[in-house]
């Protein structure tokens with residue numbers, strides 16, 4: 001091995017360049033991954049396996065032209081502090097308000113929530129949910145479970161929970177996609193998707209494919225979707241209004 005190839009190999013280990021699948025369902029899309037802290041690299045790998053290009057987002061300018069944004073798992077207080085330091089909270093809210101799709105996993109779920117049971121850290125309010133942090137217990141209660149997820153077919157998802165939150169309560173426009181121990185752990189509202197677990201840590205790409213599908217649906221029928229959201233806001237019962245945790 002030459003010194004040059006040795007260095008290349010080290011670069012790859014530190015930050016592997018994902019292999020793009022040009023025929024994948026995400027081909028042609030550019031999806032940002034908030035890269036302040038947490039497992040953003042695993043999300044990039046999964047999205048690129050599905051054909052999307054990815055961009056690590058660390059400043060407001062990185063959001064320009066993105067089709068979607070993933071907020072990864074990690075530690076929500078740290079992500080909040082770094083979003084403050086990098087002046088990113090306002091631009092991410094603007095991105096979502098302009099119709100950009102957002103996928104929050106674990107700490108990302110907490111970050112996009114309307115609020116937390118604990119009242120901290122401050123959240124972005126992109127989805128009408130209240131998150132309970134470390135709800136399943138702390139590190140020792142990290143666990144895996146097979147969950148059926150609405151819309152992903154009958155085969156269960158292997159869900160990896162790491163100091164995971166759950167959704168304590170959800171507004172009537174929030175569609176519950178999965179529960180675990182009777183608690184909401186995957187949900188969708190408009191163009192925002194959340195999971196309390198870590199789909200990027202398994203080989204199952206279906207939740208990222210769902211996110212890509214949400215982006216494409218938004219782009220194909222922005223007008224129709226706005227109509228549907230307005231109808232829900234006006235008080236039409238959401239499909240999952242009777243599910244656990246709904247106010």
Ligand code: GLN
Pocket residue numbers: 072073074075076077105106107108110133134162163164165
């Ligand atoms: N417990 C962490 C928090 O409150 C989330 C853990 C995770 O993202 N795996 O931010």
